[in-house]
Amino acid sequence: MADSFPSTLSEVGRLTRVVLKHVRQAFAGPETIAAEWKALNFSAPPDYARAIGEYDRFVELIASIGAQIDWLPASAGAGLDSVYVRDASVVSPSGMILGRMGKPQREPEPHAQGQAFDEWGMPARGTIQTPGLLEGGDLVWLDNRTVIVGRGYRTNDEGIRQMRALVGPAVELVVVPLPHWRGAADVFHLMSIISPVDQDLAVVYSPLLPVPFRELLLERAFRFVEVPDSEFDSMGANVLALSPRRCVMVAGNSITRARLEDAGAEVLVYEGHEISLKGGGGPTCLTRPISRSEPS
DSSP states (O other): OOOOOOSOOOSSSOEEEEEEOOHHHHTOSHHHHHHHTTTTTOSSOOOHHHHHHHHHHHHHHHHTTTOEEEEOOOOTTOOGGGGOGGGGEEEETTEEEEOBOSSGGGTTHHHHHHHHHHHTTOOOSEEOOTTOOBOGGGEEEEETTEEEEEESSSSOHHHHHHHHHHHOTTSEEEEEEOOOTTOTTSOOOGGGTEEEEETTEEEEOGGGSOHHHHHHHHHTTOEEEEOOGGGTTTTTTOOEEEETTEEEEETTOHHHHHHHHHTTOEEEEEOOIIIIITTTOOTTTTOEEEEEOOOO
């Protein structure tokens, strides 16, 4: 698997390679779920058998695009949250960057991903060091040279400083302050409020979208698919682009889905009651895209 690292950085190009971790490896079984879910701030304990079924359906949707899937194994210390593989690492022009988690229970996850990357022939470009914090859910690449970073409880100033040094001056790193919202214990990332689905189209939850960031997107000629208040908690704003205007979202967000389809998008859905809603991680959180084709 030691292919060259891709030069295209995009949230919307056709997905060609992605890292996943099956719930069998992340959840382990009912005993692990019972022991961990409260401390990890899950809203309720996932049903293990139902979670497997939901996840298998989700994988079918990812596989439908023909993407190469690299599977993370079970690893010591990595618990239920490790199914949300986006957060522990970041893609950069020069390779993978291992994050440092803002949720203390997730501390082992970047190291575990780094071991897998080494085995796959794509060693990490660098690692965020203490006291820096940086989680992948707080980063959105608008193009090859522009990355938006949400500054919140999971990604701090020192993590952003280290990220800026690792990507170098050729990349414009735009910092977006995130709201307090429901506090430090809540599952809240930049990608909780924006999901690009094409080069000029993004799903957004405007009430929490910082004004300078909204203005930047409008300057770049983005159109918005607005998520209603009633569908924010059900992850209407968390949408994964498989390719331009072909996307995956959690079932049940009928208004957002209809607005996406009105904008010309094809929408695929999966039941995410156990694997997404209880743990606060939608389809973008469940995936660590490694490479995408150039959007056209």
